[in-house]
Amino acid sequence: MSTTSGSAHLTDEQFAECVTVAPSAESQLHLDECESCRRELAAFDASLSAFGTTAMAWSEATPKVDLRAAAKLRARRTMERPLGWALATAALLLIAVPVWKNHHGPSAGSESAAVSTPDDSADQIAQDNRLLQSVYAELTPQDVSPFKEYGMTDRATSRTKGRMGSRMQ
């Protein structure tokens, strides 16, 4: 497509400049003479504006979260988690004790020995905890925040606050 001035149309760089800041003198000169580029700019603005409006309509149609309830649920989760771990550990022991007994046969004082099996190393405990944590996450996928899951909530909050504080001067 040719322009009335015969010059090339706006380059991507010039076009972006027009959209983000303002047309340079050279771009403005071209725009004054080229209806095609004026139309393209207008169509671009209209499309982006429609994109924003559509996205907003989608967002508004999405059910809002009851934050009050979510905050309470999180607080309860945090309180309940130690109980969950205790129950899970108890369940593991219930499995571990008979297995250990089968391996080692009945003997005096086996109950107390079962509590500290040879596998009770720090590595083993860490591995079990990771496994339990992943099971826990699988069981409650709908509201486990990745931040909560990784125990990052507090750090993320203070970091965000700190950064925001310095940025919004």
Added chain:
Amino acid sequence: MIHLGTQVTAISELDDIDSLVAVYWARVLRFVTFSVGDPDLAQTITQDCFLKAYNGRASFRGECSVNTWLIGIANHLICDHVRLKKFQFWRKARATALDVTEFASFLPSNESSPESKILARERMEQVKAAVDSLSVNQRRVFLLKFFEEMNVEEIAAMTDMPVNTVKTHLHRGIKTIRATLGGTK
């Protein structure tokens, strides 16, 4: 310069979590969803954002609008996800990309004929697909400009990026959308 009146209004606004959600939720969710491309993850991040904002409302000094403040917090939460490569983890676990056709169905209908309505929807699908093709960082910058109507300097301040990097991201995004929409050539 802090205007005391504005600050007092904003702080009392922040005290009511329900009205905070009522007024700002959709806008923050829009920014987060279209930045991360995953509505489920976006819900989680937006929820984190509002809880953080509410818990940290005492630190809001009224130097920007409540909306900008919330978008800033959301932006940092998105960054944390990117930095920690949580995206890949989350995507593998539950990839729920926003369906492009479903998205386009939300286009407000100003078109007179069914044909022009279909054309407008198709254009919306193309723009959405083009935005999706950008990197998360390009998209964040692009949406701060076109959703939040921030200028290059404001985006640079919010994202901790040099002005030139913001410009590069923006130009890349605009070039992609321009090519999608057909261009002049």
